[in-house]
Amino acid sequence: AQKITQTQPGMFVQEKEAVTLDCTYDTSDPSYGLFWYKQPSSGEMIFLIYQGSYDQQNATEGRYSLNFQKARKSANLVISASQLGDSAMYFCAMREGYGGATNKLIFGTGTLLAVQP
């Protein structure tokens, strides 16, 4: 069963508007971490934001915020005031377990975001 589901293969957004990228996850582990990465066409994997399963507040990092709904097992990424440079592939990923150095990331299939001028 897919552990990370991103149902939007591609999305368009107008420059300066906000956009939400969906991510749902599946785990029976009470301790887990959720990550979002950006992958531009150049290929590098850029960390954006992290949310721990026990965090009480939604994570925010500049223009990025994570809408964490634990009961629904969703961790949507919200990008405010989109910029042309935000055009990229966005991956949601999950780490199961707590604080383990050996816990791998499991990725979703990604959402390709195109920001239009």
Place this chain on the structure above:
Amino acid sequence: AAGVIQSPRHLIKEKRETATLKCYPIPRHDTVYWYQQGPGQDPQFLISFYEKMQSDKGSIPDRFSAQQFSDYHSELNMSSLELGDSALYFCASSIGENYGYTFGSGTRLTVV
């Protein structure tokens, strides 16, 4: 700040040849992960090392092997290359109690 260094950035090999990819983690990071990302695919976990010992194994073909050395750098060795091995190979590193994973820029392997 130092990042994860991968070499080479690009590699072209013929079928049945061998390839060695190198990864230099961030200093003091004790865990290294290898991922394979095929064209248009999400990254797939291959293998990880914690304190120079293999800690987890994913969908890594038997033709591939990896190790982490005393200086914490890691190498992914790929033999009998196939066309389907063409992909972007990422290395990431992390430190025990840190939730972050830092990825290198990747090695783009093309098998012809």
